[in-house]
Amino acid sequence: KAGVTQTPxxxxxxxxxxxxxxxxxxxxxxxxxxxxxxxxxxxQFLFEYFSETQRNKGNFPGRFSxxxxxxxxxEMNVSTLELGDSALxxxxxxxxxxxxNTEAFFGQGTRLTVV
Amino acid sequence: xxxxxxxxxxxxxxxxxxxxxxxxxxxxxxNLQWYRQNSGRxxxxxxxxxxxxxxxxxxxLRVTLDTSKKSSSLLITASRAADTASYFCAAxxxxxxxxxxxxxxxxxxxx
Numbered sequence: 001k002a003g004v005t006q007t008p009x010x011x012x013x014x015x016x017x018x019x020x021x022x023x024x025x026x027x028x029x030x031x032x033x034x035x036x037x038x039x040x041x042x043x044q045f046l047f048e049y050f051s052e053t054q055r056n057k058g059n060f061p062g063r064f065s066x067x068x069x070x071x072x073x074x075e076m077n078v079s080t081l082e083l084g085d086s087a088l089x090x091x092x093x094x095x096x097x098x099x100x101n102t103e104a105f106f107g108q109g110t111r112l113t114v115v
Numbered sequence: 116x117x118x119x120x121x122x123x124x125x126x127x128x129x130x131x132x133x134x135x136x137x138x139x140x141x142x143x144x145x146n147l148q149w150y151r152q153n154s155g156r157x158x159x160x161x162x163x164x165x166x167x168x169x170x171x172x173x174x175x176l177r178v179t180l181d182t183s184k185k186s187s188s189l190l191i192t193a194s195r196a197a198d199t200a201s202y203f204c205a206a207x208x209x210x211x212x213x214x215x216x217x218x219x220x221x222x223x224x225x226x
Contacts, residue, residue, distance in 0.1 A: 004157075031212045037155075043203065043216035056213040088155055094212040103148060104212060106157040 002026065004107035006091050012113045018079040021110045025072050025093030031055075032074040033104065034066060037088040046089075049074055050096065078112075086114045121204060121217040129225050134191040136220040138204030139184075146207040147180055147187045148214065151200045158203065161189075196226045 005024040013019050025032050033056075034046040045058040049068035066076040072093075078085055088111050092104035121138045128134055138147070146165045150158040164171045164180045164187070171178045177190040191198055201221050205214040 033212055033214070035214075035216075042218050043205075045213050045215065048211050048213050050211065055211045056209070058213075090157060092158075092212075092214075102212065103160040103163050104158075104214060105160065106150075108157040109155075111155075 004091055004093050004105050006089075006107035006110050008110060009108065010111050010113075012115060013081050014115055015081055015083060017081050018077060019081060019112060020075055020077045021089055021091075021112075023074045023076075023091030023093075023107060025074070025091075026105055028095070029093035029105070030072050030096050031094040032068055032072060033092045033094070034074070034076050035090045035092065036060075037090060037109075038086070043090075046076065081114045083114050086112060088112075121202075121220050123220060124218065125221045125223075127223045127225065128194060130194060130196055132194055132224075134194050134198070134222055134224070136189045136202050136204075136222070138187045138189070138217050140187075140204075140206045140215075140217075141185065142206075142208065144182075144206045144208045147178075148205045148207060149176075149178060149187075149189050150203045150205060150216075152203065152219075153200045161202075163207075191222075194222075194224045196224050198222060198224045 031050045033048040037043045048056040052068045063079045068074045088109045090109045092106045148163045149161040175192045180187045201219045203219045204217045
């Protein structure tokens with residue numbers, strides 16, 4: 001069974017540009033979450049999508065957005081990039097359990113560098 | 116901001132020794148999960164303990180949860196050099212699969 005696939009693995013962008021990151025979840029997983037990891041702030045939750053709907057959202061500005069497609073693949077977009085957006089962006093997929101959280105399977109991440 | 120705090124922030128031990136990492140959180144949870152990360156790569160799920168459980172084992176891992184103290188601990192027994200990594204606790208709460216991570220413990224196991 002293929003794991004969570006994130007593309008691209010590395011990205012260098014200039015301040016002010018926008019970027020789109022892609023995540024393909026494990027087959028059968030309908031929940032996709034995104035996290036930002038930086039040395040200063042650690043791992044922070046961005047948002048979660050389930051059945052093409054945003055179910056949870058973290059405390060990030062509106063420049064960060066995402067979406068999920070009917071095949072559960074997800075994209076996140078960051079507009080008007082700032083130097084502080086440089087981070088490892090991790091995507092995780094989970095099986096849906098209506099009663100309780102379940103374990104998350106993470107991709108290898110996209111390392112974004114803003115210059 | 117992160118909900119959890121982990122201690123120690125860094126831990127260095129010899130191969131064969133046990134490693135204990137602690138995690139505290141602030142609000143009620145559905146479950147507490149532990150993940151491992153090697154060198155800034157993706158996270159690997161280790162173990163999940165639900166709020167109504169007190170202890171769980173998986174191979175060389177033992178996790179405890181004390182909801183009255185809002186704390187959890189991860190014990191790795193008979194550590195190996197390959198266990199060198201960062202370990203994170205993550206609190207699962209509310210609907211959906213949102214996780215709130217602690218700051219992590221960097222474990223170094225010397226051969």
